[in-house]
Amino acid sequence: MKEFLLMKGNEAIAEAAIRAGADAYFGYPITPQSEIMEYLMTEKATERTGMVVLQAESELAAINMVYGAAGTGKKVLTSSSSPGISLMQEGISYIAGAELPCVIINVVRAGPGLGTIQPSQADYFQSVKGGGHGDYRLIVLAPSSVQEMADFVPLAFDLAFKYRNPALILSDGVIGQMMEKVELFKPIPRTEQFDQSWVITGKTPDRKANVITSLDLEPLPMEKHNHHLQAKYKKMEDEEVRFEEIMCDDADYIMVAYGSSARICSKALQLARAKGVKVGLLRPITLFPFPKVRIAELAQRVKGMLSVELSAGQMVEDIRLAVNGKIPVEHYGRFGGMVHSPSEVLEAFEKIFIKN
Amino acid sequence: MEVKEIIRQENMVYQRSSLLTSKPFSYCPGCGHGTSNRLVAEVIEELGIQNDTIGVAPVGCSVLIYDFIDIDFSQAPHGRAPAVATGIKRVLPEKVVFTYQGDGDLAAIGTSETIHACNRGENITIIFVNNGIYGMTGGQMAPTTLPGMKTSTSPYGREVATMGTPLKITEMIAHLDGVNFVSRQAVHTPAAVRKAKKAIRAAFECQINKKGLGFVEIVSNCNSGWKMTPVKANQWMEENMFPFYPLGDIKVDGKLVKTL
Numbered sequence: 320m321k322e323f324l325l326m327k328g329n330e331a332i333a334e335a336a337i338r339a340g341a342d343a344y345f346g347y348p349i350t351p352q353s354e355i356m357e358y359l360m361t362e363k364a365t366e367r368t369g370m371v372v373l374q375a376e377s378e379l380a381a382i383n384m385v386y387g388a389a390g391t392g393k394k395v396l397t398s399s400s401s402p403g404i405s406l407m408q409e410g411i412s413y414i415a416g417a418e419l420p421c422v423i424i425n426v427v428r429a430g431p432g433l434g435t436i437q438p439s440q441a442d443y444f445q446s447v448k449g450g451g452h453g454d455y456r457l458i459v460l461a462p463s464s465v466q467e468m469a470d471f472v473p474l475a476f477d478l479a480f481k482y483r484n485p486a487l488i489l490s491d492g493v494i495g496q497m498m499e500k501v502e503l504f505k506p507i508p509r510t511e512q513f514d515q516s517w518v519i520t521g522k523t524p525d526r527k528a529n530v531i532t533s534l535d536l537e538p539l540p541m542e543k544h545n546h547h548l549q550a551k552y553k554k555m556e557d558e559e560v561r562f563e564e565i566m567c568d569d570a571d572y573i574m575v576a577y578g579s580s581a582r583i584c585s586k587a588l589q590l591a592r593a594k595g596v597k598v599g600l601l602r603p604i605t606l607f608p609f610p611k612v613r614i615a616e617l618a619q620r621v622k623g624m625l626s627v628e629l630s631a632g633q634m635v636e637d638i639r640l641a642v643n644g645k646i647p648v649e650h651y652g653r654f655g656g657m658v659h660s661p662s663e664v665l666e667a668f669e670k671i672f673i674k675n
Numbered sequence: 676m677e678v679k680e681i682i683r684q685e686n687m688v689y690q691r692s693s694l695l696t697s698k699p700f701s702y703c704p705g706c707g708h709g710t711s712n713r714l715v716a717e718v719i720e721e722l723g724i725q726n727d728t729i730g731v732a733p734v735g736c737s738v739l740i741y742d743f744i745d746i747d748f749s750q751a752p753h754g755r756a757p758a759v760a761t762g763i764k765r766v767l768p769e770k771v772v773f774t775y776q777g778d779g780d781l782a783a784i785g786t787s788e789t790i791h792a793c794n795r796g797e798n799i800t801i802i803f804v805n806n807g808i809y810g811m812t813g814g815q816m817a818p819t820t821l822p823g824m825k826t827s828t829s830p831y832g833r834e835v836a837t838m839g840t841p842l843k844i845t846e847m848i849a850h851l852d853g854v855n856f857v858s859r860q861a862v863h864t865p866a867a868v869r870k871a872k873k874a875i876r877a878a879f880e881c882q883i884n885k886k887g888l889g890f891v892e893i894v895s896n897c898n899s900g901w902k903m904t905p906v907k908a909n910q911w912m913e914e915n916m917f918p919f920y921p922l923g924d925i926k927v928d929g930k931l932v933k934t935l
């Protein structure tokens with residue numbers, strides 16, 4: 320029997336974490352994502368599955384608890400919103416450097432600084448370009464519905480363990496706070512069916528000591544390690560790109576949008592089509608790896624692309640890189656906590672591409 | 676001739692811990708870190724917990740402790756060892772988890788993680804090597820640097836009016852209910868080494884018996900950072916560090932045994 324529930328995006332993530340067999344959650348309250356830890360506590364995650372849920376003294380502590388627990392090979396996650404994610408960046412860099420799997424959720428709010436608790440997509444750069452120090456990448460998934468908030472939790476864990484790399488679910492205040500119908504997946508037991516050779520669980524006489532570290536005092540081995548990381552990111556780019564296309568086949572123009580902005584654009588697309596303008600929507604589901612190959616293909620036959628983001632224009636840079644000057648690529652978006660409407664998007668689109 | 680031919684087994688009173696790897700310590704000659712690393716290895720071996728113990732290495736001169744003690748380790752970002760240890764211990768509550776940290780790591784950048792891990796009563800062991808200076812980065816002032824003490828960032832001596840007084844973090848955390856055992860020791864003489872080892876053992880036993888957090892401060896030297904010979908550094912430590920950081924047990928079995 321299918322199980323449907325009406326849930327907030329943040330609650331769906333929390334329920335999905337319990338069902339995905341997460342072993343531990345460490346977090347620190349911040350709007351608009353506090354419901355995640357509140358739900359785990361209220362719904363007695365620990366009683367239900369044995370999952371550890373601990374409120375840390377800061378995001379700094381939370382991400383380092385994640386780092387410690389992830390080293391033991393457990394399924395560990397944390398969640399926060401923009402300022403808290405900024406605070407975690409050193410730890411995330413260590414986790415990427417030490418090649419540990421974990422899931423990080425960012426329910427983005429507007430910045431810079433303390434900004435506002437209203438939704439935003441201005442953490443794109445921080446998410447897809449690394450975020451902390453050093454050359455590293457996160458696997459970045461961008462849900463655009465409450466259903467995907469739930470479904471992407473086990474997917475993020477699978478990818479994190481497959482690549483021994485942190486996976487980030489990049490959501491925002493709209494998706495986190497809105498209520499929608501979700502179909503929940505069946506609980507997955509808390510098991511460890513992956514390669515355990517690297518975990519720190521106590522050195523038994525049959526193996527060498529395992530050390531979780533990102534340190535190498537010598538530059539040559541460090542360069543080698545970096546080459547290994549880069550090869551891993553390349554493999555992700557070859558094998559893990561995910562996106563959705565709506566009416567791109569006959570489109571003259573493409574809007575590119577992810578998360579809540581993609582929902583708004585799908586409505587703008589209908590308005591455009593009603594007027595006879597052939598617009599398509601490409602929704603990246605993985606922001607890293609980015610669907611650059613597909614965007615380059617589409618650029619061969621459409622007249623222009625519009626990146627529609629709740630930011631001053633960040634993803635637009637990656638689209639331009641993929642398009643490599645072939646066609647005009649522009650940006651439109653409200654930001655600083657404001658959310659564009661479908662008619663605002665259509666108006667901007669027409670102004671940029673049709674009226675000129 | 677081999678050692679075992681010279682010394683008969685029944686006459687053996689001391690030998691190198693089998694948990695110490697063959698890698699030579701990277702510490703400066705005369706530095707207290709070497710002895711402190713060794714004591715931790717010996718205690719783990721004597722308690723027979725090497726298969727179940729996970730160490731957390733700091734950022735500081737002892738970052739490579741995982742190269743010297745042959746057990747599983749996680750290296751931690753600067754100051755975050757107690758949070759990393761919390762993460763490990765919470766998902767593996769039956770394992771023995773300890774951190775080994777310097778004073779810059781534990782009492783400056785990691786003050787918050789230290790206090791909160793102690794306050795939650797994490798069932799872990801913390802070994803804190805206080806040499807009153809940032810050894811690894813070349814001898815800068817630490818929160819633990821003594822008043823008037825010269826370092827590379829207090830070249831005219833620590834001026835209390837602008838730089839504050841040394842932080843006695845060990846006394847601070849001793850007041851917290853989650854902390855079961857607190858002791859301050861040194862490793863500069865054979866007698867001190869014996870006492871320090873006893874305290875380290877007690878701090879690990881406290882964890883094994885699930886009594887709460889065990890914390891041992893080792894007041895140590897940094898002859899390189901202090902710009903002294905090893906002998907002079909130990910003498911200076913006795914004359915200046917010990918009056919400010921008095922040695923002895925502070926809390927035993929959850930009770931303060933010293934008026935602070």
Ligand SMILES: Cc1ncc(C[n+]2csc(CCOP(=O)(O)OP(=O)(O)O)c2C)c(N)n1
Pocket residue numbers: 734735736737753776777778779780781804806808809810811812817897
């Ligand atoms: C975030 C961060 N800040 C600064 C440093 C540089 N750093 C490395 S070790 C150290 C001080 C270590 O001093 P202490 O903890 O007292 O250890 P000791 O070397 O004296 O044993 C500092 C500041 C760093 N690695 N990371």
Ligand code: SF4
Pocket residue numbers: 701702703705706707708736806810811896897898899900
């Ligand atoms: S710099 Fe100081 S603390 Fe570091 S190894 Fe040398 S003497 Fe020891």
Ligand SMILES: [Mg+2]
Pocket residue numbers: 777778779804805806807808809810817
């Ligand atoms: Mg020091």
